[in-house]
Amino acid sequence: MTHSVRAAFIPLLDASLLIAARECGFAEEEGIDLHLLRETSWANVRDRMAVGHVDVAHMLAPMPIAANLGLTPFSTPMIAPMALGLGGNAITVSAELHHEIGVAGVDDASAAGAGLRQAIARRAKSGRPVLRLGVVHAHSSHNLELRYWLAASGISPERDVDIVILPPSFMPDALAQGDLDGFCVGEPWNTMAVARGAGRILTVKHAIWANSPEKVLSMTRRWADENTGTVNALMAALYRAARWCGDPANGEALAGILSGPAALNVKAGVLTEALSGPARFVAFERAATFPWESHALWFYSQMVRWGMVTHTSDNALTARQTYRPDIYRTSIGAAGGLVPNANAKVEGALMRAETAGASGGMLMLGPDGFFDGRIFDPDALDAYIRQQTL
Structure with missing residues (x-):
């Protein structure tokens, strides 16, 4: 049937x-x-x-x-x-802002955050408008993880930047037109912005919270x-x-399938690059x-x-x-x-890949670290929420 x-x-x-x-x-x-x-x-x-x-x-x-x-x-x-x-997300900024931040590579979220904080301070001192950053929805990992990264980098998501909502596929155009200074979005729209010369990837989701x-x-x-x-x-x-x-052996075939007009409607070459790129889906x-x-509980804690x-x-x-x-x-x-045998785990505790018990064998989990070294224990939710700062 x-x-x-x-x-x-x-x-x-x-x-x-x-x-x-x-x-x-x-x-x-x-x-x-x-x-x-x-x-x-x-x-x-x-x-x-x-x-x-x-x-x-x-x-x-x-x-x-x-x-x-x-x-x-x-x-x-x-x-x-x-x-x-x-994974699969990245934070992409305009070429001008990327140059101003002055970091090389995408895997050091701490350095990227420090560079952005300094750029924001210089802009404030010179009286320039606050940066406008795009996310896809308020109730998204993009918004919650962007805010987490900003706050842990000494940047207030409420006061130091302007966070706005935009559909994913609109992000590259908005960045190219100067309507955004940066965005957090899933692939292939970061790779698309880079391919068009509209922006550069500053850091990636995997660097903020690994395998999240x-x-x-x-x-x-x-x-x-x-x-x-x-x-x-x-x-x-x-x-x-x-x-x-x-399976990496299927990457080219997958890109071809996704490129179809009823699917992502994006050139297969861009999709192939996104599949193998730094955002690590x-x-x-x-x-x-x-x-x-x-x-689920970590997302709740950020809400x-x-x-x-x-x-x-x-x-x-x-x-x-x-x-x-x-x-x-x-x-x-x-x-x-x-x-997995368990329904929950301590998030951020695995600094490297480790085996875990599973029905019928063993699974490889992690790493799952947060860039600031914090640990989220779902059994200590109340304490974690009390310790959060705005």
């Missing part, structure tokens, strides 16, 4: 799993007739799923958490039973409850797609598709930090329960995949 599934996505590299699942036949082999609907803005993706126009979505990792915390127009409960990869979450497969709780077999089959297809996408390795509850939601035990529980490793364990375990 074939099950029809409608899925919304934004044209980004980390939509690869959904696109490859359809184009490479993994969805069909699992009994899923997968219909992909390309959207421009994350608000459209969220709202179309909330009102039932689509069944599932390629979604910003913090977005279903925000929805369940009442931060969105609709009160439809959402879940995230699967992640869609790790980015997008999730999201769906309404009701749809998941009413379609358990379809959910299991879809996730099995996406797991197979993740394995295929994560991880599709399969490092348990890249597992929905760690500790990831609290920046005044999006009040910290209560009920809100923390809501955030934790948005991510559903139990569904992943059932679906992917039945499909023969390796699944």
